[in-house]
Amino acid sequence: MRLTLKIALAILFGVGLLLSLHSYQSVQREKDLLKENLSHEARQVGQVLRIMVAEIWQSQGERAARAFLKRSDSANEQMQIRWVWMDLVAPKPLAPSISDEKLKATEKGESVTIMGETNTGEDFLFTYIPLRSKDGRVGAIEITESLKDLHGYIRESMRRSASLMAAIVASSLLVIIAIGSFWVSEPVRRLAEQADRIAAGDFSPSLKLRGSDDFATLTAAIDRMRSQLATARKADQDRLEALEKFRHTERLATIGRLSAGMAHELGTPLNVISGRAKLIGSGDLPDIDIKKSARIIGEQADRMTALMRQLLDFARRGTPQKQAVDLEQLINYVINLLQPTAAQHQVTLTNHAPQAVRALADSNQLQQVLLNLTMNGIQAMPSGGTLTLSVEQTEPLAHPEKPGEKSAHYALISVIDTGDGISEEHLPHLFDPFFTTKDIGQGSGLGLSIAYGIVQEHDGWIAVQSELGRGSQFRVYLPIAEQPQDINA
Numbered sequence: 001m002r003l004t005l006k007i008a009l010a011i012l013f014g015v016g017l018l019l020s021l022h023s024y025q026s027v028q029r030e031k032d033l034l035k036e037n038l039s040h041e042a043r044q045v046g047q048v049l050r051i052m053v054a055e056i057w058q059s060q061g062e063r064a065a066r067a068f069l070k071r072s073d074s075a076n077e078q079m080q081i082r083w084v085w086m087d088l089v090a091p092k093p094l095a096p097s098i099s100d101e102k103l104k105a106t107e108k109g110e111s112v113t114i115m116g117e118t119n120t121g122e123d124f125l126f127t128y129i130p131l132r133s134k135d136g137r138v139g140a141i142e143i144t145e146s147l148k149d150l151h152g153y154i155r156e157s158m159r160r161s162a163s164l165m166a167a168i169v170a171s172s173l174l175v176i177i178a179i180g181s182f183w184v185s186e187p188v189r190r191l192a193e194q195a196d197r198i199a200a201g202d203f204s205p206s207l208k209l210r211g212s213d214d215f216a217t218l219t220a221a222i223d224r225m226r227s228q229l230a231t232a233r234k235a236d237q238d239r240l241e242a243l244e245k246f247r248h249t250e251r252l253a254t255i256g257r258l259s260a261g262m263a264h265e266l267g268t269p270l271n272v273i274s275g276r277a278k279l280i281g282s283g284d285l286p287d288i289d290i291k292k293s294a295r296i297i298g299e300q301a302d303r304m305t306a307l308m309r310q311l312l313d314f315a316r317r318g319t320p321q322k323q324a325v326d327l328e329q330l331i332n333y334v335i336n337l338l339q340p341t342a343a344q345h346q347v348t349l350t351n352h353a354p355q356a357v358r359a360l361a362d363s364n365q366l367q368q369v370l371l372n373l374t375m376n377g378i379q380a381m382p383s384g385g386t387l388t389l390s391v392e393q394t395e396p397l398a399h400p401e402k403p404g405e406k407s408a409h410y411a412l413i414s415v416i417d418t419g420d421g422i423s424e425e426h427l428p429h430l431f432d433p434f435f436t437t438k439d440i441g442q443g444s445g446l447g448l449s450i451a452y453g454i455v456q457e458h459d460g461w462i463a464v465q466s467e468l469g470r471g472s473q474f475r476v477y478l479p480i481a482e483q484p485q486d487i488n489a
Contacts, residue, residue: 011176012169019168023161029152035147038125039113042079042143046111046129049081049141054131062133069141080144086130096142098126106130108138110451115147123147161198191219198226203235269300322458324481326362327351327411331389334370338378346384350372353391359411359478361458366478369451373415373474376448380419380472390414393480401461410460413476422466 049072057065066083073081086106096103097117105112112128125147128140135241228389276293279285285293328351335349342349359366370389377387392414396407422430455462457477466472 012136019165027157037144041128046141050129050131082142084142085139234299269304273297273300308473322360322362324358325363327357327391338374342378345378347381348386350388357393357411358481359392359479360481365454369454372451377417380417385418388416409480410477411480415474418471421468422472423472
C-alpha cells in the first residue's frame, strides 16, 4: 500500500503541477484579454471625445471644452473622464494622475494606456488621448477605469480552478489507490510473503502471477531462485550427510585400532578378577581376605568400565556445538584414551601446556582431529619413540587461506612425533581424500582429510612440517574463545 501511495502522490504531484500551470496561464490570458478590451474601449471613447472636444475648443474655447468633459464624466459611471495638461507647469488639479516615462509619447500625438495604482492602493487603467491646443501646448483626455471588477473576476477564476483541481486530484487519488491496490500492492504483498518463506527455509510453495508485466518477470526470477536454493540446500544436505558418514566411519576405524591396544589393557584386570573370584570360590579365604578380594574385583571392574565408556563416548555421534574448549583438558583426555595403544607400540605420550588456552570449537569433533593426528604419529614410530602434544597461544597471525582478514591470536595445538617422517613429495597430498602412505589395511586415507575439513569448518587451518628420519610436526590453529565456559571433554 505504501508503494501505491508513493506512486499516487508522485503522479498527482505532476498532475497538480500541470493543472496549476495551465490554470495560471489561462487566468493570465483572460486577464490580459480583459485589459486589452478595457484599453480598446477607452481608446474608442477617447477618440470620439477628442473630436468633439477639439470642435468645442475651436468654437467655444477651453472652458467650454473642459465643461463638456466634466458632463461626459458625470454621464459615464464606469469611467472617469477629465482634462489634463501633460507639461510640468500644469497645476495639480489638471496634472496626470500618474507620472510615467510612457507619457512622453503623447507629445508625438500617440495615445498611451498605463496600469497604475492610486494613493488609496486601488489599481486603475489610465488611458491618455493627446490633444494639442492652439498655442501648441500638449494636453490629453484622461480616461480612468477601475480594475476592481477585473481582480474579482481573476479571484473567482482562480477559485474555480482550485476547486476543479482539488476534485481532479481527489478522484484521481481514489482511482489510483484502487487500481494500485490490485495491480501493485497485492502482487508486492504476495512476493514479500514468498520471500519471507524462502528466508525461513521453506522452498516448497511456488508463486505464480498472471500477466507479462514486471511483477510477473520478478515472480519468475524469484521462483528460479527458490528452485536453485532448494537444489543447493538438498546438495548441501547430501554432502553434509556423506561427510558425516565418512567421519563416523573413520571414527569407528579409529575405535578398531584403539580396541587392539585396549585388549591388552583389559586383559590384566580380567585376569585379576578371574583369580580373585577363584580364591573367593575356593572357600579357604578368611573373611578379611574375601573382603579385600571383593574390593579388588570392584576396582578392576570400574577400571574396565571407564575404558569402555571412553570408547563409547568417542564412537557416539553428537550434534556439532561450538563452545569454549579447555585444550589442556582435551589433550589429557586424548592421551588417556590412546595410552594403551601407545604402550603397545612402545610410544611415550607427553603433554606440554605452559598456559591455559581455550578455543572456540566443537569438543567431539576436535577430539576426532587430535585422535587421528595422534594415531598417525603413533603408527609413524614402529620402533617406538616419543609423541608430544602441546598447547599455546600464538602472536597475531594472518589466516593463510583468508588473506583479507585482520591478524588475530590463535590457539595452537602441536602434535610432534619422532617417527620416520614424510617425504617432501608426499606433503602436498597429505590432506587429499584416500591418500595414504601406509600399508594396505592400516588406514583408509580419510583420517587427515577429515581432520583438515573439521579444522576448516572451525575457521582454522593445519600446517605440517616434516623431514624423513626426523619425525613430523602437525600444527592445528583454532580461533581463541573470547569468553571461557566450563565444558566436559
